Amino acid sequence: MASDLFLQGIEQFNQRDFYACHDTLEAIWIESAETDKRFYQGILQVAVGCYHLTNHNWRGAVILLGEGVRRLKDYQPDYETVNVVQLLEESQLLLKYLQATTPDDIAEVAKTLQESSDQSPCRFPYIVFV
Numbered sequence: 482m483a484s485d486l487f488l489q490g491i492e493q494f495n496q497r498d499f500y501a502c503h504d505t506l507e508a509i510w511i512e513s514a515e516t517d518k519r520f521y522q523g524i525l526q527v528a529v530g531c532y533h534l535t536n537h538n539w540r541g542a543v544i545l546l547g548e549g550v551r552r553l554k555d556y557q558p559d560y561e562t563v564n565v566v567q568l569l570e571e572s573q574l575l576l577k578y579l580q581a582t583t584p585d586d587i588a589e590v591a592k593t594l595q596e597s598s599d600q601s602p603c604r605f606p607y608i609v610f611v
Contacts, residue, residue, distance in 0.1 A: 483562050483610075484509070491563070491608045494524070497595075499532035520560055523552030524608070527572050531605055534575075534591050539584035546576040564609040571606035578603040 483491075490505035503525055510521035526549030533541030550572050556565045575594075582590055597604040 487561065490524075491610075494528055494606075494608055497531070497535075497605055499528045499535065502528045503532065517561075519552045520556050523549045523556070524563075524568075525549070526552065527568070527606060530572075531575075534579070534587070534594065537587045537591055539579065539582070539587040542587075543576065543579050546572055546579070550576060559611045562610045564611050567609050568606055571604070574603055575606060 486505060486509055490502050490509065493499075493502035493505055506521055506525050506528070510518060510525060513521055526545045528549075530542045530545030530547075530549060533539075533545060550569060553565055553569055553572075556563075557569065558564070558566045579587075579590065594603065594605055
C-alpha cells in the first residue's frame with residue numbers, strides 16, 4: 482500500500498505542480514531503502530524535467546527527462562502501484578518531442594503543452610495506478 486506522502490506527491494505530479502512534487506518525493510527518496518531509491522529518483526527526475534520545461538529550460542528538461550526514463554526502466558511493468566510502462570511511454574514521447582525541437586522553441590512548446598488536452602499527440606506525463 483502506498484504511503485499518504487507518496488500519494489500526495491503523485492497528486493502534485495498529476496496536477497503539474499512539479500516543484501511541490503519534487504519536494505514531497507525527495508523526502509521519501511532520502512529515507513527509502515536502496516532498492517526503492519532509483520524508482521523515486523526516476524519519478525523525481527521526470528518531475529524536475531517537466532518543471533524545467535515550464536521554466537523554458539530546454540537543456541534541463543531534456544537531461545532530467547532522459548535520466549528519469551533511464552532509472553524507471555528497471556521497474557516495469559509496475560512498481561509501488563504505479564503503472565511504470567505508461568509513465569515511461571509518456572515521458573519518452575515528451576522527451577522525443579523536445580529533442581525534435583530547438584532551445585529557441587521551448588517557450589512555445591511549454592505553452593502548447595500547458596494548454597494540451599488528453600487527446601493531444603504530446604502532453605505532460607500523467608501517473609496512473611494499477
